[in-house]
Amino acid sequence: MRIILLLLATALLTACSPPKPPQLQQATLLPSAKPIADFNLINQKGEAFTLDDLKGHWTFAFFGYTHCPDVCPTSLGMLGRVMRRLNENLQPGAMPQGLFVSVDPQRDTPEMLAKYVAYFYPDFIAATGDPAEIHRLTRQLGILYVKSAGDKDNDYLIDHSAAVVLFDPDGRFHALFNVPHDADKIASDFLLIKNYYEASQ
Amino acid sequence: MKRRLSLLLLSLIISLxxxxxxxxxxxxxxxxxxxxxxxxxxxxxxxxxxxxxARLIGVESPAFAQVMMHKSVTVDGMARMLHQDSIPIPAHGSVALEPGGYHLMMPAPDTRLRAGDEVEFMLHFDDNSSVSVTAVVRKKP
Incomplete structure (x- = not known):
């Protein structure tokens, strides 16, 4: 009898204990999701883009610039593949948004960004803005960028963090995907993170 | 006659x-x-x-105003593009210019190139040899 009670108690405890964190291939989960202070950027339509725009859905974010011919198109093409893969698995309402933040507001205008990001995935959104506002967001994420050598005023390169950031539907910094990126692994990690998040609510 | 022969020889040497x-x-x-x-x-x-x-020391193309040799490197999570004066190709070896590594960087021409278009590149090496190659424009990440 005592053994049965013990078994019952164990079963109950197991049922009530929080779900185990998922085994992830590429993502680094933050020990606890980090709330983000508000920021004031401009989206690809020229409208305000703030913390509120990160809420209500998951967001993959990548930080770069359109004059970047190698790393940025490779990463955005990879993120486009992640979205297409997720599209096969998720209802439209459950899809994450894909965000490209240009850290080069001197050259990247919202109009340019609109055409640029749609090339990689039709629903991708973009944001840029005042350098201080870009910094207000990036410094909370550990995303770095710095202008490097250029011959002329408008001819420079930018060294920038290559990681993809994942925001949760509360607009918190939830996970980071470091390079090298693999679209299939990121998509499957995302589904695990999302399920774990929903089970933990 | 002698002079013509030596000219012929000279041109042969140059072409070789x-x-x-x-x-x-x-x-x-x-x-x-x-x-x-x-x-x-x-x-x-x-x-x-x-x-x-061998070393690749320069690249030209009639399709682009300029062709630069670059290398993308990611150090401590930071992606950087480094200008390269040359790209080494070891004896009995090969070098891949591929996304995220060595690549050629060109300013986009006024007339946008589309997937399927072909462009020529002339590669110049440190032994004074040159190799021409046809590149296909591809829509690929």
């Missing part, structure tokens, strides 16, 4: 010197530029079957 040194380039492609992008990248594989280390 400029001839194909054995270096080969293939698999060349250019990433189709997304709308609004001002820079493009090209990729290829250069093979050096000779006994001597």
């Amino acid at each position: 010197a400029a001839a194909d040194s054995g270096l080969m380039a293939d698999g060349a492609w250019v990433r189709e530029a997304p709308p609004g992008a001002s820079m493009m990248a090209a990729y290829l594989v250069i093979t050096n079957p000779t006994d001597r280390d």
Whole structure:
């Protein structure tokens, strides 16, 4: 009898204990999701883009610039593949948004960004803005960028963090995907993170 | 007669010197530029079957005003693009110019290149040899 009670108690405890964190291939989960202070950027339509725009859905974010011919198109093409893969698995309402933040507001205008990001995935959104506002967001994420050598005023390169950031539907910094990126692994990690998040609510 | 012969010999020597040194380039492609992008990248594989280390020292193309040699590196999570004066191709080896590594960077021409278009590149090496290669524009990440 005592053994049965013990078994019952164990079963109950197991049922009530929080779900185990998922085994992830590429993502680094933050020990606890980090709330983000508000920021004031401009989206690809020229409208305000703030913390509120990160809420209500998951967001993959990548930080770069359109004059970047190698790393940025490779990463955005990879993120486009992640979205297409997720599209096969998720209802439209459950899809994450894909965000490209240009850290080069001197050259990247919202109009340019609109055409640029749609090339990689039709629903991708973009944001840029005042350098201080870009910094207000990036410094909370550990995303770095710095202008490097250029011959002329408008001819420079930018060294920038290559990681993809994942925001949760509360607009918190939830996970980071470091390079090298693999679209299939990121998509499957995302589904695990999302399920774990929903089970933990 | 003697003079003509020596001229002939001289031109033969010159053409031999400029001839194909054995270096080969293939698999060349250019990433189709997304709308609004001002820079493009090209990729290829250069093979050096000779006994001597070689260096790619310059690239030209009639399709682009300028062709620069670059290398993307990611150090501590930061992606950087480094200008390269030359790209080494070891003896009996090869070097791949590929996304995230060595690549050619060109300003996008006024007339946008589309997937399927072909462009020529002339690769110049440190032994004075040159190799021309046709690259296909591809819509590929």
